Amino acid sequence: MDIVLQQVEYRYQAKTPFERIAIQDVSITIPSGVYLAIIGHTGSGKSTVLQHLNALLQPYAGSVSIGDRVIKANQKNKNLKDVRKRVGIVFQFPEHQLFEETVEKDIIFGPMNFGVSEDEAKRRARIALKQVGLQEEILEKSPFELSGGQMRRVAIAGVLAMDPDVIVLDEPTAGLDPRGRKEIMDMFYNLHKERNLSTVLVTHSMEDAARYADQIVIMQQGNVVKQGNPVEIFSEPEHLMKMGLDVPNVVRFQLKLQEKTGMKLDTIYLSIDELSTAVREYIRKDNRL
Amino acid sequence: MMEKMIFGRYVPVDSVVHRMDPRSKLMVIFLFVCIIFLANNWITYALIAIYTLFMLGLSRIPGRFLYTGLKPILWVVLFTLVLQILFTKEGHVVVSIGSVKIYNEGIKQGIFISLRFFFLILMSSLLTLTTTPIEITDGLETLLHPLKKIHFPVHEMALMMSISLRFIPTLMEETDKIMKAQMARGVEFGSGPYKERMKAVIPLLIPLFVSSFKRAEELAIAMEARGYRGGEGRTKYRQLYWRLADSLQLVALFGLTALLFLLRS
Ligand SMILES: Nc1ncnc2c1ncn2[C@@H]1O[C@H](COP(=O)(O)OP(=O)(O)OP(=O)(O)O)[C@@H](O)[C@H]1O
Ligand SMILES: [Mg+2]
Numbered sequence: 001m002d003i004v005l006q007q008v009e010y011r012y013q014a015k016t017p018f019e020r021i022a023i024q025d026v027s028i029t030i031p032s033g034v035y036l037a038i039i040g041h042t043g044s045g046k047s048t049v050l051q052h053l054n055a056l057l058q059p060y061a062g063s064v065s066i067g068d069r070v071i072k073a074n075q076k077n078k079n080l081k082d083v084r085k086r087v088g089i090v091f092q093f094p095e096h097q098l099f100e101e102t103v104e105k106d107i108i109f110g111p112m113n114f115g116v117s118e119d120e121a122k123r124r125a126r127i128a129l130k131q132v133g134l135q136e137e138i139l140e141k142s143p144f145e146l147s148g149g150q151m152r153r154v155a156i157a158g159v160l161a162m163d164p165d166v167i168v169l170d171e172p173t174a175g176l177d178p179r180g181r182k183e184i185m186d187m188f189y190n191l192h193k194e195r196n197l198s199t200v201l202v203t204h205s206m207e208d209a210a211r212y213a214d215q216i217v218i219m220q221q222g223n224v225v226k227q228g229n230p231v232e233i234f235s236e237p238e239h240l241m242k243m244g245l246d247v248p249n250v251v252r253f254q255l256k257l258q259e260k261t262g263m264k265l266d267t268i269y270l271s272i273d274e275l276s277t278a279v280r281e282y283i284r285k286d287n288r289l
Numbered sequence: 290m291m292e293k294m295i296f297g298r299y300v301p302v303d304s305v306v307h308r309m310d311p312r313s314k315l316m317v318i319f320l321f322v323c324i325i326f327l328a329n330n331w332i333t334y335a336l337i338a339i340y341t342l343f344m345l346g347l348s349r350i351p352g353r354f355l356y357t358g359l360k361p362i363l364w365v366v367l368f369t370l371v372l373q374i375l376f377t378k379e380g381h382v383v384v385s386i387g388s389v390k391i392y393n394e395g396i397k398q399g400i401f402i403s404l405r406f407f408f409l410i411l412m413s414s415l416l417t418l419t420t421t422p423i424e425i426t427d428g429l430e431t432l433l434h435p436l437k438k439i440h441f442p443v444h445e446m447a448l449m450m451s452i453s454l455r456f457i458p459t460l461m462e463e464t465d466k467i468m469k470a471q472m473a474r475g476v477e478f479g480s481g482p483y484k485e486r487m488k489a490v491i492p493l494l495i496p497l498f499v500s501s502f503k504r505a506e507e508l509a510i511a512m513e514a515r516g517y518r519g520g521e522g523r524t525k526y527r528q529l530y531w532r533l534a535d536s537l538q539l540v541a542l543f544g545l546t547a548l549l550f551l552l553r554s
Contacts, residue, residue: 016357017300017302056472081475084474084475089470089473091466091470091473096470096496097467097474097492098496099492110474113475113476158474162474162475
């Protein structure tokens with residue numbers, strides 16, 4: 001399912017003295033099956049963009065097409081359930097949305113709202129739970145007696161169990177331990193590949209953006225300032241630094257290495273493996289060492 | 290939906306009214322609520338109207354904002370007007386449509402009562418529009434200070450008030466976030482039959498309660514960690530300053546009161 005944003009503008013508290021333009025002239029295409037990362041400084045409008053992807057917010061100007069559904073500015077939109085069923089959002093700190101008596105009930109809440117039978121929902125709950133790396137014993141526990149990290153995983157399982165075609169992640173690993181972060185990010189990536197999902201990830205981690213994304217969008221002050229694949233994006237580190245953004249450590253290492261040794265590699269490498277191979281080749285060819 | 294509410298919202302504009310001492314503003318509102326009942330004929334209502342409009346003008350709150358904010362209330366005012374007109378049976382009949390008779394006193398009373406209602410709302414919105422909640426609390430605490438003598442917990446009340454006021458925006462934000470998270474999981478708020486709507490509230494309320502309790506606990510710990518132990522001997526960071534404008538505003542209101550006494554019938 002493709003999602004296309006066309007010149008979307010959104011204003012919070014429109015028509016009051018508090019009116020403020022959050023995003024402006026945002027055009028992004030998210031083809032089916034792509035892994036898109038959105039990066040940008042805090043307050044640049046990333047979360048606002050995300051909420052347009054399943055019509056939680058409706059544009060003030062412009063239009064959003066989600067599959068064959070088109071959401072335009074200034075019109076009433078009813079029956080958004082279908083859209084929301086196909087686009088699952090994991091919000092920042094999703095553990096705040098837990099409310100049921102047991103973990104199982106909380107996970108099946110989403111699917112059952114979208115008309116899935118209880119048995120099917122429970123089956124999905126077990127699968128989702130395994131995906132997020134939790135044991136089945138937890139199903140009967142109250143979500144409020146879990147640790148923060150476990151709560152986060154349960155909340156994510158609640159979205160996975162909806163079986164969406166597009167999965168939207170707003171800093172899903174903020175505040176987790178490094179190992180948990182990697183586990184969760186790898187899990188989303190595997191799911192993305194296995195089920196051929198579209199994935200949209202908002203992140204402050206350039207490492208994650210470089211490692212997982214096919215496409216990267218940079219936002220600044222409510223505008224999209226650059227789009228491209230990770231190599232294109234990270235090939236202009238000065239540009240990124242000017243916007244208060246970082247580059248992945250590998251890239252920083254390559255730049256420093258080039259600066260100090262005068263070595264010139266023909267492109268930017270985004271993984272340690274690729275970079276070390278390239279360096280080895282370079283050295284061999286030039287016979288410098 | 291919530292975004293358009295005007296009640297209890299502060300609009301940061303720079304104006305004389307914004308800069309006044311909250312104590313004088315509170316005193317003015319209190320007095321205004323009393324003296325508005327003195328008005329009972331066209332000229333006294335005109336005086337009240339002039340006074341209210343003058344204050345509004347001074348506050349420099351954009352008219353468009355006032356209008357959108359007060360629109361829902363205008364309906365209530367109109368409703369009062371219609372009720373009064375239909376059900377007052379004094380004076381002589383002006384119009385009669387079928388069995389419905391409209392009396393001249395009814396029209397007059399209707400207009401007066403709805404005007405009174407309208408001006409009361411305008412003036413009290415003016416207070417919250419031009420004064421931050423913290424200022425209002427500070428003002429109240431200072432004004433009510435004498436009640437300490439009779440063991441009324443003025444400081445605790447003020448603290449409670451300022452904490453709750455401080456957390457209203459946080460709570461609204463949180464409500465918005467959780468609503469969106471649950472909508473993304475297929476909840477539809479505010480549609481469908483009543484039973485469904487009531488059920489939809491649970492996934493919203495429980496997380497809100499949980500986070501509010503958590504927050505209250507954290508706040509209490511943070512306050513104790515920084516040595517808070519009640520109001521005894523506590524000084525204030527924000528000082529209140531009584532300026533010329535404050536005295537003038539009170540004098541003006543006393544003037545209005547005198548005029549109302551003179552001109553009422
Ligand atoms: N509910 C709201 N009411 C008013 N303004 C808002 C609201 N939510 C966001 N904004 C404003 O809109 C702008 C964009 O916010 P948004 O949350 O989309 O940023 P973000 O890129 O997700 O930031 P972060 O990285 O901190 O999550 C900000 O300037 C913010 O102050
Ligand atoms: Mg955000």
